[in-house]
Amino acid sequence: MTEIEKTDNEQLILKAAEQEFLTKGYDGARTTSIAQKAGVTHAMLHYYFRTKKQLFDRIIEKTVETFKEAILAALGNPNMLFVDRLKDGIASQFDIMVANPLLPRFFLNATISSPELYDLLYERIASFVKVLIVDLQKEADAAAERGEIEKTDIQVLLITIMSLNVFPFIAYPFIGPVMGEMNPDREKFLAERKAENIELIMKRIIKQ
Amino acid sequence: MTEIEKTDNEQLILKAAEQEFLTKGYDGARTTSIAQKAGVTHAMLHYYFRTKKQLFDRIIEKTVETFKEAILAALGNPNMLFVDRLKDGIASQFDIMVANPLLPRFFLNATISSPELYDLLYERIASFVKVLIVDLQKEADAAAERGEIEKTDIQVLLITIMSLNVFPFIAYPFIGPVMGEMNPDREKFLAERKAENIELIMKRIIKQ
DNA sequence: AATTTGTTTAACAATTTTGTTAACGCAAAA
């Protein structure tokens, strides 16, 4: 075996594990299934990652970065004016969701089997978010002062944005069955949804 | 054992199973754990329900009714005028979520391990929803005609309502860690959220 | 009391899933 192929097996397992864990969750994932997807014996999986839990932690480690990005995205670009910053932030977050549609479900699920995830999220994400919220709140207050927008609580607003941007991806499998195939075209559905979310927030904060 | 206790065993198992499945999902649930919670041997569980899957189906059967109620609730009371109907519907759905906070997660999770759930949801819920959407769309069109609200697509609106009303419950475990304990008082958080959701929808549809 | 019926228990069996080990192979270094 050449060196490239060697290092590849570890990567193949990681890739297969990501797919397995993201679609089935920790409890539903099977190490044998991961090994099979990766095209290696399941002994190899244990050789490289020892236990299922350690392999899972590697996937968490990798995805938590994207998760963080997704949350921070909503807070927008600090160099833009408040309203534009917000529009841009909402759109950016939505785009990240489009690119990683399995992520929300995965994290919601992960909290069930690994409660220690809370601490990880806190140490990795909370500090950033807290600072940015304070910053954004100041801008919101200033914009409200100038009469551009209504007085707005950024924490409340952030939950609204997350709700609107994240829920459609979590619930996508339900939307068909429950609504009755109203959305044959995923692309179109997502484009409309993105525009609608921005519209909703704007109507909420812009002073009439 | 008295007679009351005897007949109760089946119920005790169902109750324990509901708690286990709702908090841990199908894959994470353990029949031994359910039996233990119910205070019976795990052989009893198999005596009454044969397999884990059959027990799970009983829980699905029970909870799908509440799930249906929750969705229909958002469509409001047909005897009310459009705007009031909507306000009332949003509030009602939110209240159902408060009363059944584990339900959304459970159903999102359940789709992973039982894909046949789609068919169940379709046959149980879709027919109702479809009719009510058509009904509500007519009312919305009429209200828009009268200049009371903006032209509104009810399917889009329904997804918005679900997003706003459901997401906070799914994500509740995250809100603390990520936002940094901004919500020490759950009651207060929920009351504010409910009002905010109604406000958001109203600002979106009411013609200024 | 004897019979029937449904319930309960404890021990066991089967299956699934995860984890381990010893032996083997191969490429690079000594």
Next chain:
DNA sequence: TTTTGCGTTAACAAAATTGTTAAACAAATT
């Protein structure tokens, strides 16, 4: 060439989880 070390395989072991059974039991019916 021998050695060293990592990667690989196959077979095995262990653990966890679900499912079964025979026998005991209890309550109601005859």
